[in-house]
Amino acid sequence: MYDTLLFLHLLGAFVTFITVVVFPAYAVGIAPSKGSFALGDWAWNVSGVLLLVFGVWLALYVDGYELWDGWILGAIVLLGIATAFGARARDEVLAQLGEGGEPTAAMVNTWHWLRTASVVAILVLMVWKPGA
Amino acid sequence: MAAIRPDDWNLPLFLHLLGAMVTVGALVTAAYYLFAARRTGSLDMVRTGFRTLLWVALPAFVVLRVAAQWLLDKEGLEDSEDAWIGIGFTATDIGVLFLIIATVLTGLAVRRAGRAQAGAQAPGTVGTGTTVAAWLTGVLIVAYTVAIWAMATKPV
Numbered sequence: 682m683y684d685t686l687l688f689l690h691l692l693g694a695f696v697t698f699i700t701v702v703v704f705p706a707y708a709v710g711i712a713p714s715k716g717s718f719a720l721g722d723w724a725w726n727v728s729g730v731l732l733l734v735f736g737v738w739l740a741l742y743v744d745g746y747e748l749w750d751g752w753i754l755g756a757i758v759l760l761g762i763a764t765a766f767g768a769r770a771r772d773e774v775l776a777q778l779g780e781g782g783e784p785t786a787a788m789v790n791t792w793h794w795l796r797t798a799s800v801v802a803i804l805v806l807m808v809w810k811p812g813a
Numbered sequence: 814m815a816a817i818r819p820d821d822w823n824l825p826l827f828l829h830l831l832g833a834m835v836t837v838g839a840l841v842t843a844a845y846y847l848f849a850a851r852r853t854g855s856l857d858m859v860r861t862g863f864r865t866l867l868w869v870a871l872p873a874f875v876v877l878r879v880a881a882q883w884l885l886d887k888e889g890l891e892d893s894e895d896a897w898i899g900i901g902f903t904a905t906d907i908g909v910l911f912l913i914i915a916t917v918l919t920g921l922a923v924r925r926a927g928r929a930q931a932g933a934q935a936p937g938t939v940g941t942g943t944t945v946a947a948w949l950t951g952v953l954i955v956a957y958t959v960a961i962w963a964m965a966t967k968p969v
Contacts, residue, residue, distance in 0.1 A: 688965035694830075695961060698838030702869055706842070711861050720845050801831070808827045 686739045693731025694807075697800055699724035704770055704793040707786060713774045725767055732760065751812045756803045763799035766792050825883040832877030833957070839870035840912075840954050847919065847947035850939045856926045859939050862946070863919035866912065874912060878905050897963040904960035908953050915949040918942035 703721035707713050740746045740753050747753070770792035818826075846862035849855070881901065885891050890898060922942045 684966035688962050691961055691965050692958075695834050695837045698834040699841045700838075702835065702838035702842045702865065703845075706861060706865070711857075714849075716849055717842075717845060720842070724841075804827065804830060804834075808823050808830065 683739075683742065686735050686742060689731055690735035690739055693728045693735065694804070696724050696728035696731065700728070700767070701797050701800060704774075704789065704796075707774060707777075707789045707793075713777050715778060718774055718778060722771065725764075729760070729764065733757075746813070752806045752810045756806045759799050759803045759806070763796045763803070766796035766799060770796060819887075822884065822887050825880045825887060828876055828880035829884055832873045832875070832880055833961075835873035836870055836877055837954065837957050837961075839865050839873060840950050840957070843870060843915075843919075844947060844950040844954060847943055847950060851944055851947060854939055856923070856939060859919055859926070859943050860923050862943075862950075863916065863923050866916040866919060866946075866950070870912060871916060874905075874909060878909070881905070895967070895969045897967045897969070900963035900968075901960055904956045908956055911949045911953050915946040915953075918946040918949075922946075 700721045703717055703724070706717070736753075736756070737748065740748045740750070770789050773789045773792065843862045843865040846858045846865065850858035850862060885893075885898070919942065922940045925940065
């Protein structure tokens with residue numbers, strides 16, 4: 682049971698990095714397409730579900746972990762912050778796709794790298810588990 | 814796990830995970846662009862797939878593989894015959910060949926297209942190399958998903 686939960690949680694983390702890799706392409710001048718945007722958007726939504734559902738399940742299942750442990754709460758808060766940053770990057774790309782306007786690569790870049798920094802910070806918490 | 818893992822394993826584990834996650838993210842992104850290029854004939858998409866493999870997947874793969882070796886040394890598992898380690902080695906050591914071949918094939922496709930444009934010739938289709946690269950990338954995604962399962966469940 683533990684192995685399956687860990688695998689599905691870990692799979693969610695890997696799927697997150699599809700979004701992390703898709704978005705920087707827009708920042709280096711590659712025009713967003715509906716397909717690539719859908720891939721990045723889909724990956725973020727699926728990974729969010731996998732991370733939260735199986736992460737919380739793991740915290741409840743494993744003796745010695747509690748949902749209110751600092752590193753687990755910190756990761757959940759950071760996931761919320763990453764989602765907020767990602768929503769801003771998403772809005773920038775959607776504006777380009779919908780209106781056909783000039784690319785705002787700098788804004789996509791800024792919001793996306795803030796999201797990426799939050800995701801990497803979650804990984805740091807998951808590996809070092811401060812306070813566990 | 815946290816209670817039994819020595820602190821000095823954390824940095825190589827972090828780098829191994831980060832490298833692996835970026836590699837898989839880059840492979841899925843490249844696969845999307847290469848399969849889309851096959852469908853649409855867009856050379857821009859081949860170029861984006863090539864850059865994703867060369868600038869993201871390959872460097873991340875190096876981080877993944879070096880950190881894996883560092884971790885094995887720390888854990889004293891260099892000579893282990895456990896199945897999960899074997900799966901990891903197979904996925905990375907054969908996988909890197911697939912990755913290099915896919916990168917070279919897409920690079921050649923981009924170069925050929927550039928020459929065709931410089932010579933004012935019709936650019937034509939994206940080529941067989943792009944198709945092969947797309948499928949190699951797809952195979953790598955499946956192989957690395959199996960490797961993720963092996964690393965999580967650690968079958969012996």
